[in-house]
Amino acid sequence: MAIIMLVTTLLSMALLCEEATAAAYVRPPARPNLMLFAGGKKSIQPDQVHVSLAGPNRMRVSWMTSSMTAPSTVHYGTTSQQYTAIASGVKKSYSYFLYKSGQMHHVVVGPLLDNTTYYYMCGGSGREFKFTTPPPAGPDVPIKFAVVGDLGQTGWTKSTLEHIENSNYNVLLLAGDLSYADYYQPLWDSFGKLVTPYASAKPWMVTLGNHDIEGIPYIVDPFRAYNTRWQMPYSESGSVSNQFYSFETAGVHVLMLASYADFDEDSSQYKWLQADLARVDRSRTPWLIAVLHAPWYNSNAAHQLNGDRMMAAMESLLYEARVDMVFAGHVHAYERMTRVYSMKRDPCGIIHITIGDGGNREGLAQSFLDEQPEWSMYREASFGHGELDMVNATHARWTWHRNDDDEAVVADDIWITSLSAPESQCSVSSSTKRGVSNRRVLRPLGT
Ligand SMILES: [Fe+2]
Structure with a gap:
């Protein structure tokens, strides 16, 4: 009997502890700075790819290459690996004391269809990316x-x-x-x-x-x-x-x-x-x-x-x-x-x-x-x-x-x-x- 009472008491204590823990929000510890690849070797392939809106039905594709001679071109189309258009843009680089950046390319592509996924390749080689264009212009468009x-x-x-x-x-x-x-x-x-x-x-x-x-x-x-x-x-x-x-x-x-x-x-x-x-x-x-x-x-x-x-x-x-x-x-x-x-x-x-x-x-x-x-x-x-x-x-x-x-x-x-x-x-x-x-x-x- 004493053993049953002891087990019951311990179970009750465990339940109480669980309730108290669940009621109080405990913030998890801080997560570390990732510093991905910082100071590492620069990629030969296009990387640091991002896109932004660049006027009606146009997007700017931006990416970095370590090669100074890589072309600032984007091949793109609505079907994977089948590019029906090509656009050219500019590239820039900068120095900051001992640091020398790669070439940052910026290419505006379009005109593009609304609400459409485009597949694209930066600089004519490397991996394929894809972006989706926003909805059409219109006052009532979600x-x-x-x-x-x-x-x-x-x-x-x-x-x-x-x-x-x-x-x-x-x-x-x-x-x-x-x-x-x-x-x-x-x-x-x-x-x-x-x-x-x-x-x-x-x-x-x-x-x-x-x-x-x-x-x-x-x-x-x-x-x-x-x-x-x-x-x-x-x-x-x-x-x-x-x-x-x-x-x-x-x-x-x-x-x-x-x-x-x-x-x-x-x-x-x-x-x-x-x-x-x-x-x-x-x-x-x-x-x-x-x-x-x-x-x-x-x-x-x-x-x-x-x-x-x-x-x-x-x-x-x-x-x-x-x-x-x-x-x-x-x-x-x-x-x-x-x-x-x-x-x-x-x-x-x-x-x-x-x-x-x-x-x-x-x-x-x-x-x-x-x-x-x-x-x-x-x-x-x-x-x-x-x-x-x-x-x-x-x-x-x-x-x-x-x-x-x-x-x-x-x-x-x-x-x-x-x-x-x-x-x-x-x-x-x-x-x-x-x-x-x-x-x-x-x-x-x-x-
Ligand atoms: Fe700030």
């Missing part, structure tokens, strides 16, 4: 973005990328801080190799963060590696700089802004943004979103006020244009704000989201300000990624996927109504031209 920031190249980064891959996204938006090379150039190469399986298959649209700036005054310009490796469609959008640009896909106009270029009223970025917003037509692209690095709204203890000067210069411009959402990185945590303008809740304001939790080696920003501001709706210091699913012209679903565990868990899930929707509280003209005769009504209807 499209899904993966959104991530501050990736780096750790085990957590790999986990984030694998989760994103499973999301069946069309276009990836990266809010800056790509490789965390931080002046050690081989880490740009290892980052390029790490992301190739993903970035060679879907367009990656990136803007730069502070870790992408590697200038040495009077010796090296700040964006030498970033500009050589990650060429974005700036000239196609009328921008004069690879640091800021815009693009349109399906029914979305996307502004990729630069936290680390001049943004004051007399700056080239500000003037370009004004001109770009004047070209937005909400009847063609009912969704208007922006991506930048240093957040304007942030209740994490890390990087407080880092985005304030840019916010002071540009917030009213974006507010008056009725921008729906702004995505930022920099803070290594997740935070979602309600519609906000000038530090106050505003039904016509912008939904700001900080998504700097891609998984880099610096780890998480664990501390939030004690008092959660009225405009902060959800905040959590975990690694993860976001998915922005534009369902139609008026409604989108935003989900944030925590990946501190091996599987992605949806932790935040909201539906968003575009400010251009008829049921929105705010009035947006079909065109966002900023001329006096076409200025939009700035206050909510009925007030």
Whole structure:
């Protein structure tokens, strides 16, 4: 009898322990910096392959070769190993003290069919890759973005990328801080190799963060590696700089802004943004979103006020244009704000989201300000990624996927109504031209 009681007691204790363990979330230990192939031998075959949107029905294919004489050509077609078109482009390389890069090739291919998988070969030899083009242009066309920031190249980064891959996204938006090379150039190469399986298959649209700036005054310009490796469609959008640009896909106009270029009223970025917003037509692209690095709204203890000067210069411009959402990185945590303008809740304001939790080696920003501001709706210091699913012209679903565990868990899930929707509280003209005769009504209807 005593033995039965002892066994029963031990079983009860075990069950209690299990319940207590299950109730308390235990964060797993940090995962190591991968530094894939850093300092290793450069590949003879094309590698570091990524693709990006390059204007209507066009994609830019970019890759690295160690050979200085490898051709900048892409053979492509809609059937594997049967290439029906060939395109040529440019190649660039750079030096950074003792480091000498390979040749980075950039080739624009197209015109391409919408929603179609193309098979392609870089430089006329080597392995075959494939990418899928986005859906067609149109105000009511569904499209899904993966959104991530501050990736780096750790085990957590790999986990984030694998989760994103499973999301069946069309276009990836990266809010800056790509490789965390931080002046050690081989880490740009290892980052390029790490992301190739993903970035060679879907367009990656990136803007730069502070870790992408590697200038040495009077010796090296700040964006030498970033500009050589990650060429974005700036000239196609009328921008004069690879640091800021815009693009349109399906029914979305996307502004990729630069936290680390001049943004004051007399700056080239500000003037370009004004001109770009004047070209937005909400009847063609009912969704208007922006991506930048240093957040304007942030209740994490890390990087407080880092985005304030840019916010002071540009917030009213974006507010008056009725921008729906702004995505930022920099803070290594997740935070979602309600519609906000000038530090106050505003039904016509912008939904700001900080998504700097891609998984880099610096780890998480664990501390939030004690008092959660009225405009902060959800905040959590975990690694993860976001998915922005534009369902139609008026409604989108935003989900944030925590990946501190091996599987992605949806932790935040909201539906968003575009400010251009008829049921929105705010009035947006079909065109966002900023001329006096076409200025939009700035206050909510009925007030
Ligand atoms: Fe940053």
